[in-house]
Amino acid sequence: MQSRFSLSAITAALGLALALAGQAASAQENSSVVTVTQQGNGNTSYAEQTTGLFASNTVTATISQVGDHNHVGGPGSTTGGLQQLNSGGNIDAQIRQTGTNNNAGLTQTEVYGSPFPVTGAITQVGSNNTATLQQARTGDLSAVLVQSGNGNSSAVDQAESGPSTARTTQNGDDNSATIRQRDSGYGGPTIIQEGDGNVASEVVESALFGAPRIEQTGSVNHASTQQTNTEFSDILIVQAGSGNHADASQNDARFQDIDIDQNGIGNVAFVHQTGLGTSGPVTGNSAIVAQLGNNNKAIVRQVGDAYVASVSQVGSGNYTNIYQH
Numbered sequence: 508m509q510s511r512f513s514l515s516a517i518t519a520a521l522g523l524a525l526a527l528a529g530q531a532a533s534a535q536e537n538s539s540v541v542t543v544t545q546q547g548n549g550n551t552s553y554a555e556q557t558t559g560l561f562a563s564n565t566v567t568a569t570i571s572q573v574g575d576h577n578h579v580g581g582p583g584s585t586t587g588g589l590q591q592l593n594s595g596g597n598i599d600a601q602i603r604q605t606g607t608n609n610n611a612g613l614t615q616t617e618v619y620g621s622p623f624p625v626t627g628a629i630t631q632v633g634s635n636n637t638a639t640l641q642q643a644r645t646g647d648l649s650a651v652l653v654q655s656g657n658g659n660s661s662a663v664d665q666a667e668s669g670p671s672t673a674r675t676t677q678n679g680d681d682n683s684a685t686i687r688q689r690d691s692g693y694g695g696p697t698i699i700q701e702g703d704g705n706v707a708s709e710v711v712e713s714a715l716f717g718a719p720r721i722e723q724t725g726s727v728n729h730a731s732t733q734q735t736n737t738e739f740s741d742i743l744i745v746q747a748g749s750g751n752h753a754d755a756s757q758n759d760a761r762f763q764d765i766d767i768d769q770n771g772i773g774n775v776a777f778v779h780q781t782g783l784g785t786s787g788p789v790t791g792n793s794a795i796v797a798q799l800g801n802n803n804k805a806i807v808r809q810v811g812d813a814y815v816a817s818v819s820q821v822g823s824g825n826y827t828n829i830y831q832h
Contacts, residue, residue: 547575547607568600574607574634599626606634606657614641633657633680641665656680656703666690679703682723689713702726705746712736725749728769732756737763738785748772751798759784762791774798774820781810792816792831800825808832 550572570579579602602611609631629638636654643666654661659677665688675684675698682700685708695718696709705723708731719732719742728746733756740763742755751769753776760782767776780792790813796805803820810832818827 546573547577549576550574551578551580567598570602572604572609574605574609576607577604577609577611579604579611579613599628601628601630603629604631604636606632606636608635609633610637612639612641616641616643630654631659633659636660636677638662639664653677656682659700660684661698662686664688673697676700679705679726683707685709687711696720696732699723702728702749705729707731710734715739718742719755720744722746725751729753735759736785737761737782740764740791743767745769748774752776754778756780758782760791761785761789764791764793766795768797768799770799771801771803771823773802774800775804776807777805778807779809783812794818796820 598615600613600615602613604611611629613627613629615625615627625642627640627642629640630653631638632655634657636659638654639662641664654677656677656679658681661675661677661684663673663675663686665673673686673688673696675686677684677700679701680703682704683706684698684700686696686698688696688711690713696711697720698707698709699722700707701724704727706729707721707723709719709721710733711717711719712735715738717734717737717740719734721730721732721744723730723746725747726749728749728751730744730746730753732742732744734740735758737757738761740757740760742757742765744753744755744767746753747770750772751774753767753769755765755767755778757763757765757780760780763780763782765778765780767778769776776796776798778794778796780794782791783789792809792812792814794807794809794816796807796818798805798820800821800823802823803825805818805820805827807816807818807829809816814831816829816831820827
């Protein structure tokens with residue numbers, strides 16, 4: 508079938524060109540490049556770039572939509588569109604949507620004048636996917652959203668930034684992934700969903716080297732992590748079965764470690780660690796939970812320092828409760 512631009516695509520591109528023309532006049536020698544390609548029907552796009560703060564900017568943005576009724580922002584969209592605002596140096600943003608009825612977003616706000624790119628990319632190959640990415644003050648930072656299935660939802664919000672990154676990957680259908688970072692700093696939260704109907708959420712508050720990771724290859728699993736006032740602490744949740752539920756949290760702690768592996772059906776695991784603060788030499792707590800059967804339940808709570816808990820549930824209908832303080 509011969510490709511053609513829709514009326515909305517032409518209108519969006521014309522409005523974008525006018526906006527960039529006025530923008531280039533005010534930005535003087537600062538650079539700003541935007542490329543828009545729409546080859547379906549009823550697509551919309553929106554972009555706004557400013558090149559202030561520092562000279563020798565390279566602010567770039569790429570928007571590609573191949574299917575029908577896709578949005579990036581603007582009229583008909585539930586997101587604010589691709590914006591980079593006050594800018595800085597070496598910034599990049601990409602949104603590519605191939606299917607139909609996909610939505611997007613992407614806001615990078617002040618971004619500063621870093622010699623490293625602030626990047627940020629949203630890729631949606633299937634249909635009826637939605638993605639929202641915001642990065643606020645930023646610095647050396649990167650965030651990537653990839654959705655290859657249908658009906659997936661993903662969002663990343665990183666606030667004050669600093670050297671940090673976040674990534675969600677969804678290859679199944681009807682998955683939901685949410686990542687939130689506040690003050691950040693060397694944080695690397697990651698969510699990978701290969702199955703269908705999974706829900707994953709990661710929250711990192713004021714973390715240094717905080718790296719929660721959730722991997723879901725089964726179906727209808729639920730996993731969430733939360734780190735508050737932590738340093739050098741890791742959380743890993745792997746769910747390969749179906750209908751499993753895992754929650755892990757770490758508060759006021761250094762060198763904490765949580766590892767949850769669920770490879771059955773209907774298993775439940777809750778792990779909570781509270782340390783002795785983030786000052787002075789601290790060994791940290793460690794917890795490992797492995798559930799290979801069905802309908803098992805494990806609860807682990809550790810308050811203090813240098814506690815180690817290991818739970819292995821291979822059969823079905825087992826229950827474990829550990830409290831160390």
